[in-house]
Amino acid sequence: xxxxLVAERCTNCAACxxxxxxxxxxxxxxxxxxxxxxxxxxxxxxxxxxxxxxLWVNPDDADASHxxxxxxxxxxxxGQVRRxxxxxxxxxxxxxxxxxxxxxxxxxxxxIAARRYAEQG
Amino acid sequence: xIASVIVRSDxxxxxxxxxxAWAAIAAAETGARVIVVDKGAMGTSGVTATxxxxxxxxxxxxxxxxxxxxxxxxxxxxxxxxxWMARIxxxxxxxxxxxxxxYPFGSDGRGGRYxxxxxxxxxxxxxxxxxxxxxxxxxxxxxxTELIADGExxxxxxxxxxxxxxxxxxxxxxxxVLATGGVAFRSGLIGSHTNTGDxxxxxxxxxxxxxxxxxxxxxxxxxxWASTRTLPYYAARFFDTDGCEIDVPPPKAGHAHQQALGxxxxxxxxxxxxxxxxxxxxxxxxxxxxxxxxxxxxxxxDLWRQRFPVRLFGEGTIRGTGxxxxxxxxxxxxxxxxxxxxxxxxxxxxxxxVSGGGAVNAAWALSSxxxxxxxxAREAQATRSGAYAPASGLGRAGLRPRRAARTxxxxxxxxxxxxxxxxxxxxxxxxxxxLRNSLEVLDTHWxxxxxxxxxxxxxxxxxxxxxxxxxxxxxxxxxALDRRExxxxxxxxxxxxxxxxxxxRLLVGGFDQVQTQADGPLAEVAA
Ligand SMILES: Cc1cc2nc3c(=O)[nH]c(=O)nc-3n(C[C@H](O)[C@H](O)[C@H](O)COP(=O)(O)OP(=O)(O)OC[C@H]3O[C@@H](n4cnc5c(N)ncnc54)[C@H](O)[C@@H]3O)c2cc1C
Ligand code: SF4
Ligand code: SF4
Numbered sequence: 001x002x003x004x005l006v007a008e009r010c011t012n013c014a015a016c017x018x019x020x021x022x023x024x025x026x027x028x029x030x031x032x033x034x035x036x037x038x039x040x041x042x043x044x045x046x047x048x049x050x051x052x053x054x055l056w057v058n059p060d061d062a063d064a065s066h067x068x069x070x071x072x073x074x075x076x077x078x079g080q081v082r083r084x085x086x087x088x089x090x091x092x093x094x095x096x097x098x099x100x101x102x103x104x105x106x107x108x109x110x111x112i113a114a115r116r117y118a119e120q121g
Numbered sequence: 122x123i124a125s126v127i128v129r130s131d132x133x134x135x136x137x138x139x140x141x142a143w144a145a146i147a148a149a150e151t152g153a154r155v156i157v158v159d160k161g162a163m164g165t166s167g168v169t170a171t172x173x174x175x176x177x178x179x180x181x182x183x184x185x186x187x188x189x190x191x192x193x194x195x196x197x198x199x200x201x202x203x204x205w206m207a208r209i210x211x212x213x214x215x216x217x218x219x220x221x222x223x224y225p226f227g228s229d230g231r232g233g234r235y236x237x238x239x240x241x242x243x244x245x246x247x248x249x250x251x252x253x254x255x256x257x258x259x260x261x262x263x264x265x266t267e268l269i270a271d272g273e274x275x276x277x278x279x280x281x282x283x284x285x286x287x288x289x290x291x292x293x294x295x296x297x298v299l300a301t302g303g304v305a306f307r308s309g310l311i312g313s314h315t316n317t318g319d320x321x322x323x324x325x326x327x328x329x330x331x332x333x334x335x336x337x338x339x340x341x342x343x344x345x346w347a348s349t350r351t352l353p354y355y356a357a358r359f360f361d362t363d364g365c366e367i368d369v370p371p372p373k374a375g376h377a378h379q380q381a382l383g384x385x386x387x388x389x390x391x392x393x394x395x396x397x398x399x400x401x402x403x404x405x406x407x408x409x410x411x412x413x414x415x416x417x418x419x420x421x422x423d424l425w426r427q428r429f430p431v432r433l434f435g436e437g438t439i440r441g442t443g444x445x446x447x448x449x450x451x452x453x454x455x456x457x458x459x460x461x462x463x464x465x466x467x468x469x470x471x472x473x474x475v476s477g478g479g480a481v482n483a484a485w486a487l488s489s490x491x492x493x494x495x496x497x498a499r500e501a502q503a504t505r506s507g508a509y510a511p512a513s514g515l516g517r518a519g520l521r522p523r524r525a526a527r528t529x530x531x532x533x534x535x536x537x538x539x540x541x542x543x544x545x546x547x548x549x550x551x552x553x554x555x556l557r558n559s560l561e562v563l564d565t566h567w568x569x570x571x572x573x574x575x576x577x578x579x580x581x582x583x584x585x586x587x588x589x590x591x592x593x594x595x596x597x598x599x600x601a602l603d604r605r606e607x608x609x610x611x612x613x614x615x616x617x618x619x620x621x622x623x624x625x626r627l628l629v630g631g632f633d634q635v636q637t638q639a640d641g642p643l644a645e646v647a648a
Contacts, residue, residue, distance in 0.1 A: 004587075011572055012240075018161070018162060018261065019162055019164070019165050020161075020165070021160075021161030021162055021165045021166030021167075021170070021314065021315055022161060022166075022314050022315065023161075023262055023284055031323075031598075039314065039315035041240065041309075041311075041312065041313070042347050042348075043165070043170070043171050043312055043412075044412050044415060045165040045170065045171070045242060045313065047235040048242055049165075056417070057415075059307055059346060059415060059416045059417075059420055060346040060347060060420070060421040061347040061348070062346075063348060064347075065344075070586055077415075077418070077419060080411075080415065080418075081411045081415050083543055084407055084408075084411030084414070085243070085411050087242075087243075089225075091224075091225035092225070093225070094227070094228070095225055095227070096225055096226065096227030096235070096240060096243070097227040097228045097408075098227070098240075098405050098408040098409055099227045099235060099238060099240060099404055099408075099409055100227060100228070100229055100230060100235035100238065101409065102173065102175070102238055102352060102409050102410075103175060103238065103403075105352065105399055105402050105405065105409075106352050106355055107403060108355075108356075108401075109353075109354075109355025109356035109372075109398055109399055109402070110355045110356070110371065110372045111372055111374075112355075112356040112397055112398075112399065113356045113357070113371035113397070114354060114371040114373050115370045116356075116358075116371070116397065117370060
């Protein structure tokens with residue numbers, strides 16, 4: 001669940017308010033408010049929308065707690081998925097150059113399981 | 122209800138996933154005025170946005186295409202339609218590359234572009250920008266709550282709620298496309314929170330029929346704490362908490378794989394061990410699916426070396442095939458002025474009795490979207506009129522209760538629908554007596570909703586979602602009861618063989634009395 005909005009980083013641009021599919025955020029005077037955390041679907045898409053890397057989603061879909069702020073800021077996790085996606089990179093940055101390997105790797109995994117099962121009899 | 126905002130368009134598209142976006146783009150290309158309303162936000166809501174749809178992809182070679190259609194028709198187990206298959210292969214091949222100005226296609230490893238598989242968030246961002254560039258009006262956080270019809274039963278638009286203000290809206294349209302996705306019954310399946318079956322509900326209220334709702338048994342394996350994409354788990358081994366390995370047939374075994382996992386999870390926690398996963402995946406997972414990596418990294422778990430608990434997340438009709446019955450080559454429903462596309466429509470023409478996940482469903486969503494968009498635009502032009510004809514709302518349960526309105530325990534009702542459809546025991550070993558029990562439970566909830574349900578604003582949206590999920594669950598289970606055989610992903614523990622007499626589609630509809638009937642010219646299926 002969405003767990004942290006780091007106020008000191010937030011510019012109140014409201015990109016997260018617009019992006020969240022379940023309207024978890026309400027506009028606020030200095031930063032959006034996490035108004036409906038119960039509706040959060042743990043999709044991380046607000047993190048992609050936040051150019052200031054001010055949001056942190058707890059990977060547990062039933063847990064809205066977060067580590068202490070200093071730990072979070074030092075963790076490198078703020079903005080990690082946005083950087084990994086190459087979300088704000090130019091289109092020729094190669095952010096999807098390995099994407100074609102999804103299918104082959106999936107099939108390879110399935111083959112490994114099938115072989116192992118056959119060998120075990 | 123008096124709507125506070127009334128707008129007019131040629132084509133109204135309800136939903137904001139890939140099917141809706143392709144419908145909007147195609148309709149706008151004909152010059153039509155197009156409005157999209159999404160319960161969430163077009164770009165982030167729906168299962169396209171969190172997924173990574175690989176599209177059915179067959180080059181323009183008549184031999185290859187014939188072969189692909191023949192193979193798929195065999196898989197469809199008698200319920201597919203080769204003409205539709207050939208059509209969606211062709212439309213997908215021609216149109217997917219047209220997003221290039223908005224999507225950063227990666228390399229195909231041979232100096233070209235890799236087109237057929239696209240990453241969800243980037244894909245939906247691209248489709249939104251493409252639609253905006255075509256002049257489409259996109260209204261985010263504007264869920265539709267009911268369709269409206271003129272005196273002759275023709276759909277002339279919809280009503281809904283502006284979530285930000287909780288005001289009501291009404292949009293008048295020459296034609297309307299339902300593209301609200303499938304229904305996952307709030308299982309927690311990645312991206313599916315807004316996929317509550319609203320389109321199925323609205324369509325049946327208007328007089329449409331559904332088809333293939335019995336093919337709704339499909340699950341995603343994920344860590345127990347959240348649904349992710351499934352790429353890392355294909356080579357997994359499984360253990361109980363005592364460290365004993367569980368006998369699970371490989372993923373290629375399909376139903377038997379999920380059934381064995383379901384049985385084990387029914388007994389107690391199941392741990393996955395990914396140490397057999399392809400070594401190349403270790404480095405590449407982050408490059409391919411960054412969000413899957415985050416689900417582990419943020420818990421301090423090394424997914425390749427540490428065992429972790431897993432669970433199956435129900436996919437309902439999403440990677441099943443059931444939905445609104447399409448009656449012609451233009452994606453019309455039985456109701457005049459109403460079209461359906463994507464997971465909201467039955468995908469039996471292209472997937473038959475098996476899951477369309479993995480390539481066919483995405484090709485269907487793109488193609489049915491484009492087909493419905495063009496046809497709706499054409500119909501809107503033909504029926505354009507100056508004045509607003511009087512129209513009435515078709516919504517019933519949740520909007521117009523039959524008896525005194527009462528506050529209902531909506532979360533409990535939603536949970537019951539999910540439980541009756543997705544509970545492992547019930548779903549993997551479907552039996553007539555069990556299906557009847559489930560229907561009885563849900564009938565009670567249905568009558569409560571229809572008799573007493575009423576709400577306003579945001580609460581109305583959630584109440585209508587509960588109505589839609591309860592109705593959808595009953596349609597799934599009634600169809601499962603009346604298909605007295607095993608076919609594709611519909612597996613009956615009490616009738617384990619396919620019966621040639623059932624090699625036809627099964628239609629379902631109705632509210633107080635849920636009814637099924639055989640589709641097509643074949644003899645009727647007795648209830
Ligand atoms: C994890 C996962 C992986 C998949 N991978 C593949 C694959 O590799 N290949 C493949 O072919 N298929 C795949 N599928 C299936 C494929 O993703 C779907 O078939 C496709 O995305 C459906 O698109 P859609 O537009 O119909 O629905 P969605 O993308 O779900 O969109 C539905 C939209 O309707 C909106 N909505 C709902 N109710 C209302 C309402 N009342 N008013 C307004 N809007 C509403 C929702 O907010 C949402 O935006 C996968 C599915 C999942 C879950
Ligand atoms: S997107 Fe980030 S910076 Fe913008 S309002 Fe939200 S949290 Fe603040
Ligand atoms: S994780 Fe998804 S649902 Fe939750 S707040 Fe962020 S965008 Fe909204």
